Amino acid sequence: MSASLEHLRVLLVDDDADQRFVLRRQLARRGITDVEEAADGASAVREAEHHRPDLVVLDLAMPGQSGMDVLPELQAVAADSRIVVLSNLPAHRVRSATERRGAYGFVSKRTEPDRVVEELLLAAALIDGSRRSTVRLGADRSAPSLARAMVRSTLDEAGEDLLMTAELLISELVTNAVEHAAAAPSVTLDLSPDRLRVEVADDDPRGVEPRSPRPDQAGGRGLGLVDRLADRWGQDATDRGKVVWFEIARR
Template sequence: MNPSLAGLSVLLADDHAMVRMGFRLLLEGAGATVLGEAESGEQALRLYDELRPDVLTMDVSMPGIGGLAALERLRAHHPAARVLMLSAHHDAVIPVRALKAGAAGYLCKRCLPQELIQAVRLVGQDRRYLDPELAQQVALTQLSGAAHPAQALTDKEFTVFLQLAQGRSVNEVASDFHLSASTVGTHLYHIKQKLNASNAAELAVIAMRAGLIEA
C-alpha cells in the first residue's frame, strides 16, 4: 500500500455517490482514513463540526447552498479548516473565488488519480495546491482582472448568481442563505445589470458558457 496519506483523516463532500466511492477507494488505498461522506454543502458543514477531519474535499457544484457558500461558512467558523475544492470544469473564475474564500487547494475532477492523492497530501500538510492545468489561467485572470464578466460580481452576488443560474427561485435562495427575498432581489438586480442579462434563463446561459454549471 502507498503510505503517502497515512495518518490523514478526510471528509468527502460530493453529490455523486459513485464519485465519492472512487475517491474513498483511492484515498484509503493511499493510507488515509475517510471519516464520512456528505452529499450537500449543508451536510458537509454538519459532518465537519462532528468529525473534524484533517482535510475536507468538496465539490463546487452540489444541491442546496453548494460548495462555494459552504466553504465560506466553514471558514467563518473554522478559520484553520483545510479544504480542497474540486470541480468538473476547467474555468478560472471559480478557482479564483474558491482560493479567495479560503480554500487551500483546487483540483479539476478530470485529473489523474495520483494528482488527487498529491493534492490531499499537500493540503493535509497545510500547504497550497492548484491544478497545474489551471495555474497559468488563474494567474493571468488575477493579473489582467479581465476574464469572464462574472468577475465583476461581489462575492455575495456571485453566490446568488450561481444559485439562480441553476434554476433556483429568489425565495429558495433567500431561505437557504438566511436572507430576505428583497435582499436577494437587490442582488439579482445588480447581477443582471453587470452581466447585461434580462432574466434567469440568460443567467443560466452565461453560467453554462463559462463552464460554471453543467448544461
C-alpha cells in the same frame, strides 16, 4: 499540519455517491481511512463541526447550497481544516473566488485518477511537493532544447499550463545566454507546492533588459515574454557573472 497521513481526518463533500466511493478507495490506498462523507452543503457543515477534519475535499456544483456558498460556513465551524476544491469547473473561472471564500487549493476532476489524491494532498500542503534540479548546458544551439526537456522531466505532473509557459520562458532565457552572453548556462529548476522558480546563470556580468523590436525583426522578444508571462522575474549579480530568474505561481 502535524497529522500524519495515517491519522489524517478527511471529509468528502460531493453529491455524487460514485465520486465519493472512488475517492474513499483512492485515499485508502494511501493509508488514509478516517474518512467521513456529506452529499450536500448543510450536512457538510454538520460533519465538519463534528468530525473536525484536517482536509475537506469540496465539490462546487451541488444542488441546493453549492460548494461556493458553503465555503464560509465550513471555515467558520472548522477553521483549522484545509479545504481543497475538487471540481469540473475551469480553474481560471473559479479558483480566485474559492480562495477568497476560504479554500486552500483547487484540483480539477479531470486529473488522472491515480494522481487525484496526490494532487489533493499537494494542494493542501500536507505533503512536500518540492523538487530541485540543476544542469550545466553547452554554449550551442542544442541548449534551449535540452532546457525544455529538463522542464518536461521536472514538471511532468505539474499541469499543462505551467509546463507550456515554463518551456517557452526557459527557452528564451537560455537562448539569450548562448547567443548574447556567449556562455554555457547553468539552469536550476525549483518546484514547490506554491510556485516554480527558474534560474539561468552565465558568466557574463552584463545585465539584461526587455527590448521593443520592430514588427519585422525576428528576435529580441524573449525578456518581453518573461515580463508578461512570469509572476516575478529579475536578475542578480554573482561572483562569476549573473543569474536571470523568473517565478510562476502554481494556480
